[in-house]
Amino acid sequence: MGLESQLGDNIFTTTIDKFVNWGRKNSLWPMPFGTACCAIEMMATLASKFDLSRFGAEAIRFSPRQSDLLIVSGRISIKMMPVLKKIYDQMPDPKWVISMGACASTGGVFDTYTLVQGVDGFIPVDIYIPGCPPRPEDLIDAVIQIQRIVEQESVSPKRRRGAIAS
Amino acid sequence: MSEAQQPLAVQKVQEQYPDAILDVSDARGELTITVRKDVIYELMAFLKNDSELAYNFLADVTAVDYSLMEDVLMKYDYARFMVIYHLLSTEKKERLRVKVPVHEKALSIPSMTSIWKVANWLERETYDMFGITFEEHPDLRRILMPDDYEGHPLRKDYPLRGRGERETFNFEQQNA
Amino acid sequence: MHKDPDRVPGEPMTLNFGPQHPATHGTLRIVVELDGETVLKATPHLGYLHTGFEKLGEHQDYNQFIVVTDRMNYLSPLSNNFGYVLAVEKLLDIQVPKRCEYIRVILAELSRIADHMVWLGMGALDLGAFTVMLYGFEEREKLYSIFEKTTGARLTTSYTRVGGLMRDIYDGFEEDVRRFLNGFPKTLKEVHTLLTRNRIWMDRTKGVGVVSAEDAIDYGFTGPCLRASGVDWDLRKAEPYSSYEAFNFDVPIGANGDVYDRYLVRMEEMIQSGRIVRQALDNLPDGPINVDDYKISLPTKEDAYGNIEGLIHHFKIVMDGHGVQPPVGEVYCATEAPNGELGFYIVSDGSGKAYRIRIRPPSFIHFQAVPHMIEGGMVSDIVAVLGSLNIIAGELDR
Numbered sequence: 001m002g003l004e005s006q007l008g009d010n011i012f013t014t015t016i017d018k019f020v021n022w023g024r025k026n027s028l029w030p031m032p033f034g035t036a037c038c039a040i041e042m043m044a045t046l047a048s049k050f051d052l053s054r055f056g057a058e059a060i061r062f063s064p065r066q067s068d069l070l071i072v073s074g075r076i077s078i079k080m081m082p083v084l085k086k087i088y089d090q091m092p093d094p095k096w097v098i099s100m101g102a103c104a105s106t107g108g109v110f111d112t113y114t115l116v117q118g119v120d121g122f123i124p125v126d127i128y129i130p131g132c133p134p135r136p137e138d139l140i141d142a143v144i145q146i147q148r149i150v151e152q153e154s155v156s157p158k159r160r161r162g163a164i165a166s
Numbered sequence: 167m168s169e170a171q172q173p174l175a176v177q178k179v180q181e182q183y184p185d186a187i188l189d190v191s192d193a194r195g196e197l198t199i200t201v202r203k204d205v206i207y208e209l210m211a212f213l214k215n216d217s218e219l220a221y222n223f224l225a226d227v228t229a230v231d232y233s234l235m236e237d238v239l240m241k242y243d244y245a246r247f248m249v250i251y252h253l254l255s256t257e258k259k260e261r262l263r264v265k266v267p268v269h270e271k272a273l274s275i276p277s278m279t280s281i282w283k284v285a286n287w288l289e290r291e292t293y294d295m296f297g298i299t300f301e302e303h304p305d306l307r308r309i310l311m312p313d314d315y316e317g318h319p320l321r322k323d324y325p326l327r328g329r330g331e332r333e334t335f336n337f338e339q340q341n342a
Numbered sequence: 343m344h345k346d347p348d349r350v351p352g353e354p355m356t357l358n359f360g361p362q363h364p365a366t367h368g369t370l371r372i373v374v375e376l377d378g379e380t381v382l383k384a385t386p387h388l389g390y391l392h393t394g395f396e397k398l399g400e401h402q403d404y405n406q407f408i409v410v411t412d413r414m415n416y417l418s419p420l421s422n423n424f425g426y427v428l429a430v431e432k433l434l435d436i437q438v439p440k441r442c443e444y445i446r447v448i449l450a451e452l453s454r455i456a457d458h459m460v461w462l463g464m465g466a467l468d469l470g471a472f473t474v475m476l477y478g479f480e481e482r483e484k485l486y487s488i489f490e491k492t493t494g495a496r497l498t499t500s501y502t503r504v505g506g507l508m509r510d511i512y513d514g515f516e517e518d519v520r521r522f523l524n525g526f527p528k529t530l531k532e533v534h535t536l537l538t539r540n541r542i543w544m545d546r547t548k549g550v551g552v553v554s555a556e557d558a559i560d561y562g563f564t565g566p567c568l569r570a571s572g573v574d575w576d577l578r579k580a581e582p583y584s585s586y587e588a589f590n591f592d593v594p595i596g597a598n599g600d601v602y603d604r605y606l607v608r609m610e611e612m613i614q615s616g617r618i619v620r621q622a623l624d625n626l627p628d629g630p631i632n633v634d635d636y637k638i639s640l641p642t643k644e645d646a647y648g649n650i651e652g653l654i655h656h657f658k659i660v661m662d663g664h665g666v667q668p669p670v671g672e673v674y675c676a677t678e679a680p681n682g683e684l685g686f687y688i689v690s691d692g693s694g695k696a697y698r699i700r701i702r703p704p705s706f707i708h709f710q711a712v713p714h715m716i717e718g719g720m721v722s723d724i725v726a727v728l729g730s731l732n733i734i735a736g737e738l739d740r
Contacts, residue, residue, distance in 0.1 A: 033362060035369050035391055036736050037416035037497055040460070044486070047479035062363065077739075078335040079312045080369060080390045083361055109409065112394030113319050113328030114311070133497055193671055194432055223559055225676070226685060226702040235691055252674055252687070252702070256559065256573070259580050263674060284562030287710045295396075310389035310739055319397055320698075326394075326401050 025150040026056040031067035035074030038101040038133040045136035064090040073100035099125040102132040198263040207276040221253040227288035242267040274299040295320035384713040391739040399699030412498040415737040418457035423502040429675035429686035433668040451615040457680035465729030506632030547601040551715040551727035561711040565682025571599030577678040601730040705738040
């Protein structure tokens with residue numbers, strides 16, 4: 001349009017979607033729903049060696065109302081599932097969900113009377129991480145995948161992800 | 167085994183409670199006595215308080231459903247369950263296993279909570295998993311499974327994958 | 343409780359703590375009734391992670407269940423593997439070679455250090471000392487890399503087998519472990535300077551969650567929690583298993599049974615574990631790692647993949663009804679896990695699967711005493727007490 005040439009080097013133009021998504025994806029606030037072994041690997045991911053803060057997602061918030069990324073890590077029993085659902089419902093939109101490890105995704109090796117066989121039957125999951133437990137690198141990879149999903153988002157309700165389905 | 171060679175715990179129990187012992191075994195260095203249910207409370211208190219035995223530490227309470235082991239059933243007059251106590255004496259460094267047959271028709275046994283505080287939750291777990299009632303237990307509720315759960319998972323007739331509770335569990339009540 | 347006569351009595355308030363709370367280390371829930379900041383009554387709820395391990399044990403063969411034991415106390419899986427196979431070996435009445443016993447001891451003691459490191463980090467984090475958690479995890483990462491090189495996995499190791507080990511230690515294991523042993527006391531020293539004489543830490547932990555020696559036995563306490571109350575009881579000394587009688591080590595004992603003593607006992611235990619590992623490395627015997635019984639030990643991977651006899655042998659052991667089949671009987675075997683007495687009670691009906699597996703979990707029993715420890719205290723003491731007990735939800739609910 002030639003407008004940029006008038007603005008000099010200090011001002012860029014972009015779309016509002018791109019600008020908001022750039023902010024969102026680099027400042028994810030995870031809500032760690034850690035129940036079992038995977039939670040220990042999640043802790044290791046946050047600690048110094050792997051350091052999730054390199055990807056802007058180290059601001060762990062244990063209050064669901066302050067977070068936008070739910071990391072379900074560990075086995076979910078039928079007694080725990082209502083709690084998880086309530087926490088998911090309390091999170092403000094837009095929100096994303098990582099199902100970390102075999103147990104959260106499918107029940108894993110525990111095909112028993114008390115274990116929910118995959119949380120995706122009750123809450124929508126964006127990224128599944130295989131492994132029992134997954135390595136910290138896998139969790140970092142999942143966060144990067146979530147960042148890619150965030151890039152596709154839109155601030156306009158019409159173009160928001162899942163708008164067609166609803 | 168002649169009378170003289172019996173371990174001290176067995177001798178003393180026999181002296182105090184004749185006919186209470188149904189069976190004694192000493193396999194793999196683990197002394198086990200099987201006793202009748204009607205004296206179990208007094209017997210356990212005796213094992214704890216006797217100064218020569220001093221089984222002051224209750225390590226574990228659990229149960230076994232013997233409904234698939236025919237020979238054990240036959241031996242104890244078709245008592246389906248066996249409540250099992252693991253005792254330990256920190257002073258004498260001795261362990262003792264006490265087994266009590268419990269019939270399905272009279273599915274209860276005295277609680278040991280007033281002797282050892284640790285028995286409280288262990289008995290609750292046994293109740294939850296096997297449905298055995300503990301008489302005079304202060305707080306006999308389910309402990310691991312949800313309150314409205316039906317069935318007792320560790321019984322042998324309960325399937326590993328449950329009876330469909332994984333799909334039909336109560337979503338609302340739990341949040342109270 | 344309230345000495346101030348002018349204090350206006352108010353309605354008690356009910357506070358729900360957990361099951362999802364940063365200081366619960368998993369999925370515990372305590373409903374506390376408060377009068378101001380004083381805890382009047384506490385009711386623990388559990389079962390939020392109940393997975394059915396004991397039921398699953400009745401449907402898996404003896405070697406398969408090792409995988410399940412990993413996921414019980416996931417801070418120190420090697421100790422669980424160790425305790426479980428000892429129970430099965432007692433049932434089978436077999437004695438593993440000396441080298442195997444020593445390697446198991448080394449790894450169990452290293453995982454005790456790893457367990458206490460997380461406990462230290464998280465316990466301190468709950469009371470506001472963030473740095474200690476990063477220090478603890480740094481040491482733990484070094485152990486993780488040793489475990490990974492030895493067992494193939496960082497966390498879920500499944501390293502022991504009935505009658506032996508999955509494989510021998512790698513070349514250079516000794517150097518790696520010695521390097522760790524030389525390094526980690528420095529971290530502990532740093533933690534001591536950060537916490538032990540720290541005014542805030544002492545105020546938050548001294549005299550909090552006191553359990554007397556009598557109560558500790560009544561409540562079934564074991565491990566560091568029992569010893570912090572002043573009871574000299576360690577299964578490694580009292581009922582030595584797996585060559586523990588060959589090592590020189592001290593058992594630290596506390597005096598007051600409060601959070602501070604539990605902290606000091608665990609700190610010293612790590613040093614003592616280091617001593618045991620050093621002695622085991624010095625005297626590590628040569629020889630086989632598996633029992634010489636083809637009905638129990640799996641062939642090496644080279645044999646299983648390399649020749650038909652090895653393959654048949656492997657198949658025979660793994661196949662249902664042909665592998666490890668202990669005689670009819672029952673056994674209770676207790677080991678000193680990082681949290682206390684970890685017992686396995688196994689009933690065998692002579693088949694390849696256990697008739698009943700009962701796990702005696704230390705965390706379950708420690709958690710029971712929480713109301714006793716926090717009632718009458720302040721609400722902020724709850725996290726200090728929970729942190730000091732090191733309740734692991736996987737072991738609590740199984």
